[in-house]
Amino acid sequence: MPEYRAHLQVRLRTGVLDPAGQAVGHALGDLGFAARDVAVGKLLELTLEAASLEAADAEVRRMAAELLVNPVLEDYDLEIVPR
Amino acid sequence: MRADILVFPGSNCDIDTEIALREALPGWQVERQWHDGADLSESQFCVLPGGFAYGDYLRAGALAARSPAIAEVRRLIGRGGLVLGICNGFQVLVEAGILPGAFQANTVQHFVCRDVQLRVEGASSPFLADFAEGDVLTLPIAHQEGNYRLTLDEYRRLKDEGRIAFTYCGPQGETGETYNPNGSTAGVAGVLAEGGRVLGMMPHPERAAWPALGRKDGLGILAASFSPRLEGGKL
Numbered sequence: 001m002p003e004y005r006a007h008l009q010v011r012l013r014t015g016v017l018d019p020a021g022q023a024v025g026h027a028l029g030d031l032g033f034a035a036r037d038v039a040v041g042k043l044l045e046l047t048l049e050a051a052s053l054e055a056a057d058a059e060v061r062r063m064a065a066e067l068l069v070n071p072v073l074e075d076y077d078l079e080i081v082p083r
Numbered sequence: 084m085r086a087d088i089l090v091f092p093g094s095n096c097d098i099d100t101e102i103a104l105r106e107a108l109p110g111w112q113v114e115r116q117w118h119d120g121a122d123l124s125e126s127q128f129c130v131l132p133g134g135f136a137y138g139d140y141l142r143a144g145a146l147a148a149r150s151p152a153i154a155e156v157r158r159l160i161g162r163g164g165l166v167l168g169i170c171n172g173f174q175v176l177v178e179a180g181i182l183p184g185a186f187q188a189n190t191v192q193h194f195v196c197r198d199v200q201l202r203v204e205g206a207s208s209p210f211l212a213d214f215a216e217g218d219v220l221t222l223p224i225a226h227q228e229g230n231y232r233l234t235l236d237e238y239r240r241l242k243d244e245g246r247i248a249f250t251y252c253g254p255q256g257e258t259g260e261t262y263n264p265n266g267s268t269a270g271v272a273g274v275l276a277e278g279g280r281v282l283g284m285m286p287h288p289e290r291a292a293w294p295a296l297g298r299k300d301g302l303g304i305l306a307a308s309f310s311p312r313l314e315g316g317k318l
Contacts, residue, residue, distance in 0.1 A: 017190065017266070023192050
C-alpha cells in the first residue's frame with residue numbers, strides 16, 4: 001500500500017482564551033515588534049499506509065477525533081502528501 | 084473493603100494518596116496498582132492521583148485517558164464504585180469523557196502552588212457526606228493547567244443537576260474572580276459525574292489529611308462517607 005505523510009496543524013478554536021499566545025505577543029511587543037493576534041498551536045506529523053489519499057485522510061481524521069485533537073478547545077487543518 | 088490508586092508513568096502523588104487513604108479509611112486494604120495490567124475487580128474505590136501522567140504529552144491527561152486501565156475504571160463506575168480524580172487525575176477523567184469540560188493553562192501563565200479556600204456546593208455525593216453546603220475548606224493546589232473550562236450551557240446544566248462540588252472562594256466563603264487562582268469557569272474547582280459517585284477536583288485532599296501536615300480538611304473527602312469514624316457526618 002502507498003505511504004502518506006500527514007501534517008495536522010492544531011490550533012485553539014476561535015474565542016478560546018490563548019494565554020500562551022498572549023504571553024508570546026507581549027514578549028514580541030517588549031522586543032519592539034508590532035505583531036497582533038499571536039496564537040500558539042501545535043504541529044503533529046505522522047506516516048501511515050493507506051489504499052488511497054482519501055482513505056488516508058479518513059484514517060487520520062479518526063485519529064484526530066479519538067486522540068490527537070480535543071474538539072472542546074481545538075480545531076485543525078490536515079494536509080496529506082504521498083511519500 | 085479495598086481502595087486502589089492507579090499509577091501511571093509520571094504520577095507523583097500516589098504514595099501521599101496511599102498514606103492519606105490509610106488514615107481516612109482504617110481497616111481498608113489500600114493498594115497502588117501500575118496502570119498496565121491494573122485490575123479493579125476487587126475494588127470499591129479507585130483514586131487517580133496527581134502528577135504528570137505521560138509527561139502531559141499531547142494534552143494533560145490525554146494519553147493516560149486512553150490506557151486500558153481506564154476501561155477498568157469505567158467497569159468500576161458501572162458497578163457503582165467510587166472514583167476520585169485529583170489534579171492530574173481530574174484531567175485524565177475529563178480527557179476520558181467521564182467528566183465534562185476541558186483544561187487549559189492557568190490564566191496567570193505559571194505554576195500555582197499554595198493553599199486555597201473552597202466552598203462546598205450543595206451537591207449530593209458520598210465524597211461530600213462529611214460537609215454541609217457553604218462549608219469552607221482549606222486545601223492546597225499545585226498545577227500549571229488547572230483552568231477548567233466549561234461552556235455556559237454546561238456550567239448551568241451541572242449547577243442545575245447539583246454536580247458542582249467545590250468553588251474557589253475567600254475565607255468567609257465569598258466567591259468571585261478575586262479568589263479564582265487559575266481562571267476556571269465560574270471558579271469551579273471540582274465536579275461530579277451523574278449520580279455523584281465520580282469526583283474530579285484540582286485541589287489535593289491527600290496533602291491535607293495527615294495530622295503532621297497541620298490540615299485535615301481533605302480527610303472527609305477521602306473517607307468518602309465510608310469511615311467508621313464518621314459520626315453525624317463529621318470525622
